[in-house]
Amino acid sequence: MPDLEVLSPILRASWTVETCDPHDVPDWRPDNPARGQCGVTALVVQDLLGGDLILGEVLVGGARTGYHYWNRLPDGRDVDLTAEQFRPEEVIVGGRVQHRPPGAPRRCRRQYELLRQRVLTELGTGTDAGQRRS
Numbered sequence: 001m002p003d004l005e006v007l008s009p010i011l012r013a014s015w016t017v018e019t020c021d022p023h024d025v026p027d028w029r030p031d032n033p034a035r036g037q038c039g040v041t042a043l044v045v046q047d048l049l050g051g052d053l054i055l056g057e058v059l060v061g062g063a064r065t066g067y068h069y070w071n072r073l074p075d076g077r078d079v080d081l082t083a084e085q086f087r088p089e090e091v092i093v094g095g096r097v098q099h100r101p102p103g104a105p106r107r108c109r110r111q112y113e114l115l116r117q118r119v120l121t122e123l124g125t126g127t128d129a130g131q132r133r134s
Contacts, residue, residue: 001048002048002049002123003049004049007049007119010122010123011041011044011081012034014122015034015037016033019111020035020036020037021037021111022108022111032084032085034082034083034084035085037085038069038080038082038085039112040111040112040115041069041081041115042054042069042070043069043112044112045071045081046071046100048119049071049073049074050073051071051073051074052071052097053069053070053072053098054070054072054078054097054098055067055068055095056069056092057092057094058086059090059092060089060090065090068092069098070082070083070095078095
């Protein structure tokens with residue numbers, strides 16, 4: 001099992017427009033590769049490190065414009081590897097534990113599977129290792 005210091009740069013190097021949430025593709029840029037990566041990144045982190053998924057809302061001018069995922073690790077630390085994606089006017093509020101249904105996600109499944117495979121390959125664990133932890 002990798003630690004966060006090993007996993008974080010691998011995830012960041014694996015983000016591309018192909019792993020971006022389709023909703024955020026118009027805003028994705030190589031100079032902001034974290035844009036649209038929160039959901040798939042949080043799932044891969046949970047697969048490898050365990051813990052909880054945390055869901056908050058993205059507000060602009062007080063109006064909800066989207067949602068944001070991050071992780072709460074088993075030791076209680078909140079970790080948000082995609083926080084830098086947000087513009088100054090975008091504010092994240094709330095944050096509640098989100099139950100993850102079993103299996104691969106229905107939304108952004110292709111993006112999740114691609115990111116997960118890239119990370120596992122870089123870690124040298126292949127496709128069978130790093131199965132989801134609870």
